[in-house]
């Protein structure tokens with residue numbers, strides 16, 4: 335190792351020529367370096383495997399890059415729908431669009447877990463290389479990797495726990511999950527930029543063979559040497575990673591995609607379960623609305639400025655009723671298609687003379703929290719299929735599904751499909 339190239343020792347130059355003290359310092363530092371180097375080599379040796387190679391790392395990185403990019407974009411879409419900027423365009427067709435994008439979000443997140451583990455395993459000896467910092471660029475590269483790895487591990491872990499509605503931490507899941515996404519994409523872009531020559535050299539099987547055969551190739555530590563000889567082949571290892579990723583995907587994606595529902599062994603929600611064959615996240619008892627929801631004097635209030643109208647359940651049921659097949663698509667990834675029947679929201683708006691391009695504030699009888707109120711942009715309120723639903727799958731709404739009335743709109747995140755509605759205000 336050339337110590338002059340080692341940033342840690344650059345400052346020694348300052349000591350040159352100060353005689354005895356400098357020589358003792360040099361000697362001490364040399365000893366320390368040798369010791370650390372030996373220690374690292376022995377740890378590296380323990381982790382060595384002939385399977386590890388740059389090609390393997392590149393192939394795994396390619397997959398992981400794909401799952402992370404898709405996961406990021408679908409997550410961004412979900413966030414935009416829930417916290418829309420002024421320019422936001424709200425797609426309402428196909429009606430299952432959000433069910434698909436959020437299902438893909440959670441599924442690619444789950445697929446990333448075995449891929450991330452394999453990728454970390456493939457580069458593990460690199461993390462223990464000595465010296466830790468060779469130059470400023472090398473330092474930046476390592477810092478970006480450290481950030482990427484730690485942010486990714488936290489991201490997939492809290493994301494997975496969120497699908498089980500388990501929040502064993504003191505921070506806001508939504509905010510942290512969102513901002514870590516940006517940290518990951520930023521550090522990933524930096525990492526790819528720094529590694530571009532290496533990625534290009536090992537991208538295809540041909541280029542990989544050429545790079546490995548090139549006489550001027552850089553020295554590869556023993557642990558990173560290309561696979562040769564008996565034991566696991568790289569192809570066998572990749573097949574095992576593909577298989578484990580496939581298994582976790584196939585046994586969980588059935589919470590989001592009906593054609594895989596039969597294989598859903600591990601996801602927290604199963605299709606066609608729950609009251610009226612639709613899963614629920616929060617019961618009326620948990621929301622503390624049983625009394626108000628079952629009260630015989632329940633009325634819906636619709637208002638626009640000073641115009642206000644109240645409607646009993648019987649009056650609502652006497653209005654023209656429409657029936658549509660629409661999914662509930664939870665941000666946690668599960669979704670369920672169902673047949674909803676009720677009053678068009680835009681008919682209610684017309685009753686109070688609201689302008690067609692108005693947005694709405696919907697209030698639940700559930701007080702406080704994120705579910706107490708939701709805002710509905712005009713793109714949904716004007717849609718034929720946006721209903722104040724009174725019936726689900728051919729029967730009055732179950733109490734846990736939002737009896738006496740709930741919102742159902744095409745292409746919206748489930749969290750905005752407010753249950754136990756009692757007020758619709760034009761804003």
Ligand SMILES: Nc1nc2c(c(=O)[nH]1)N[C@H]1C(S)=C(S)[C@@H](COP(=O)(O)O)O[C@H]1N2
Pocket residue numbers: 612613614615616621662663664665698699700705706734735736748749750751752753754
């Ligand atoms: N008032 C209220 N509305 C609510 C909720 C809630 O807890 N309270 N949960 C939301 C979430 S997160 C989802 S996914 C859907 C679930 O609808 P379901 O229970 O009818 O399946 O309702 C939404 N509407």
Ligand SMILES: [Mo]
Pocket residue numbers: 615663664665666748749
């Ligand atoms: Mo949800």
